[in-house]
Every structure is written in structure tokens, then in C-alpha cells.
Amino acid sequence: MASSNPSPDKDTYNVSRKLYRLIWRWHFYAGLFCMPFILTLAISGSIFLFKPQIEDWIDQPFHTLTVEAHRASANQQIQAALSAIPESRFVNYQLPQSANEAVIIQLLKQGEPWRVYVNPYNLDVLKVVKKENQFIELVRSFHGELLAGNTGSVLVELAGCWAMVLIVSGLYLWWPKHASGLAGVLYPRLNKGKRLFWRDIHAVTGMWLSSLALFLLLTGLPWALVWGSVFKEVRSWLATPVQQDWSISRAQEHQHMSHSALNHVDLSETVLARVNKLDLAPPVILSIDDKNTQQWKAQSNHQNRMLRSNAWFSHDGQLTRIETFSDRKTIDRVIGIGISAHEGQLFGWFNQLLGLITTSGLVIMMVSGFILWRRRKPQGLLGAPQALPDAKAGKAVTLIVAMMALFLPLLWMSLIVIWGIEQLILKRFKPLRRWFGLAG
Secondary structure, eight states, rough: OOSSSOOOHHHHHHHHHHHHHHHHHHHHHHHHHHHHHHHHHHHHHHHHTTHHHHHHHHTGGGGGGOSSSSSOOOOHHHOOOHSTTTEEEEEEEEESSSSSEEEEEEEEEEEEEEEEEEEEOOEEEEHHHHGGHHHHHHHHHHHHHSHHHHHHHHHHHHHHHHHHHHHHHHHHHOOOOSSSSSTTTTTTOOSSOHHHHHHHHHHHHHHHHHHHHHHHHHGGGOOOOHHHHHHHHHHTTTOOOOOOOOOOOOHHHHHHHEEEEEEEOOHHHHHHHHHHHHHHHEEEEEEEEETTTTTTEEEEEESSSSGGGEEEEEEESOOOEEEEEGGGGGHHHHHHHHHHTTTOOOSSHOOOHHHHHHHHHHHHHHHHHHHHHHHHOOTTTTTOOOOOOOOHHHHHHHHHHHHHHOOOOOHHHHHHHHHHHHHHHHSSSSSHHTTTTTOO
């Protein structure tokens, strides 16, 4: 007589099926939320990868000035800039890289930074532009804040957290459990119909680019408003000196400028000459040290942070201290290398190419994912995979997501909100349960 108890193999299959369905649901909802954000981040990130080339092209008219015998002093150049924007204060002076290049002087007026291009020979003001109205700054703001300040920054960070869930869950769904070959696993099947075509384009692209995409998401965390603030706070608890040369938000950047902006400065030619001799990686910014107003600070702002150095000079031009990238704490060096790679500037054009391939792949995944959803979406329903509740499967997914949430504050905050909405609203109304796929 056959036993009525289910076989161990059947139990294993059922748990595996329910786990797959549960992870698929997480993947679906994460993708639905992240899709518009990932598209905007990928496109704006692709543009920002070429920041040096774009800035050089835009500023080309200011790199071909006629070199004259007499060159005005740095103080005269600064005064010309201040006169162009009444009631402004001096922030920093960017050293030109050649004799026929304009000097760029950054000023602050009513909390807003401005850039003034000055001809160093005849003191003509060639261009006055609010820093945030520059093309590359608009791209940067859109990429990090969606042009919406701290609210946009939080949304971008939240999307980044859920994008990590999207990638990890996608890798589980891609994992070839019953594949009979490499087709659909390592390369897409192009002649097996539209359904398999779009499924393979989505899954195979995601597999090849998952590690690069995760790297971009992780290295973007130091800029994130919540994660970056928590990270800085934890470091202060551990009494670890913070050498942060990146801004978490525009508000923080403006606040720092306000602290260091001055109504009057005296930049001697001796200081300029000593800074030029150091041959720091451009662009080099000269400003009064915000911790010691008796010193000038020369700061290399090269996007490859491994090339950055800072030097401090007394007002009479004496070098008092110099700090290279290797002098920084290990954690600062690690983050600096990650940020440089994120921006596409760590190892030249190939870094930019890898970044462009990754962002292009993200666009392909989002478009193919949207097409897959629309093709399988039933009329009148969201189209989420139906829930197949199982205690073992639920515990496994909960553990994985909980481990990620420990590292990502916004993820666990959003999980609490989602759980509350599901328990208090979605499960209490049958139409909502059905539309969201919560009904068995």
C-alpha cells in the first residue's frame, strides 16, 4: 500500500518552488519601484562619466587667451571678480594650467556659489555663471538629487538600496537549475520567440553586468544622504578622523563654503609660485584654510583621488604641511578609490568604457523588464507573481533581506513601512489583495 505521506523529494521541490516564487515577487516589486530611477541614474551617470571632456569642451574659449607681457596680480584678479558680483565673498582661486588660460575664481553671494572667469592680463571678466547652472553641475544634481534637494537624494538612495535587492534576487532567478546548455544562461536565444528573447536579454545582460552594477551602487553610498551621514556619525563615535573630500548634499557643500568665504583676502605671488612648483594634479584650488585662517590651502581636485594632494602655506609662502593620498586613513583611501572608479576616472578611458557598458546594460535590463511585465500582465491586475506562502521559504528570504538591511538603513526603514501597509491596508481589502497578487 502506498504511503500517504509526501516524499522528501516532493517536499524539497515544493519548498524550492515557493522560495522561487517568493523571490520572484521581491524582484518584481523592487524592479517596479526602481525602474524609473535606474533609467535616470544610468543616463545621467553616462553623461557624468565624461565630465573632464565635457568641461574642457565648454571652457575651450577660455583656454586660448592671448598671452601678454604684463600679467595682473592674483589680488587684482580676485578684486575684478568681486567687482563683477557686488556683495559677494571670496571662496577659492583655481590655478590656470597654462599661460593662455583664464583664471576661475569662485565667490559666494547669499549662500549661492558663483564662478567668475577672469582674463589674467587685462582683467576682463569673460564669464559669470552660477555654479549650479553649469551643465555638468545640473547633470550631477539630477544624478544625485533629481534636482529636488534632500527629498530627491533620499529617493535616489532608496532606489539604490532596492536595486541591490533587485540584482541579488535576479541572480537567484537566473541561476541555471535545470538548464540543458549555455543558451539562455550565458547568451540569449534569439530565434525562440519573443517571450524567450526578452527573458534572455533581461536575464543574461543582468548576469554579465551584476558585479559591475553592484560595484556602482556600493561606491555611490558615500554620497547618499542617509548612509553617508550615518557613516560619518559612526566614525565620530569611533574617534576616527574624518577626511571627507566629497559632499553628501549641496546644502552641506554650501554650508562649508559659507564658513570659509571671506570679504577680503591677500594672495601673494610668492604663495602662487610655491604652489606651482609642487606641480599638483589639476585642477588646483587655493583657499584660506577653514581651520586656520593664517594659512592658505592648495587642494588638488583631480577626479582620480589617488593623484590628489593637499599643501598648506603660510601667508608669506612657507610650506607648512603636505598630505598625499597615501597619508590618509585606510578607510578614506578605499572610499576614494571606489569613488574614482565610480566616476570613471581611476584608470583612464577604459574605466569610462566599463562605466558606459554598465549604464547601457542597466537601460537594456530596465527596458526588457518593462516589456516582460507588459507582455504577461493580466487585464485589470498589477501582474505580480501570485504568493505561495511557505514558512521555510519566508524565513530564508527574510534572513537574506535582513542581512542586507543591517548595512542599508533606508532599506530596513522602507521594509517596516511596506510591512505596515501590507498588513494594515492591502490584506484587509479583497480587491487590493487580488490586484497586488496577495490572494492565494
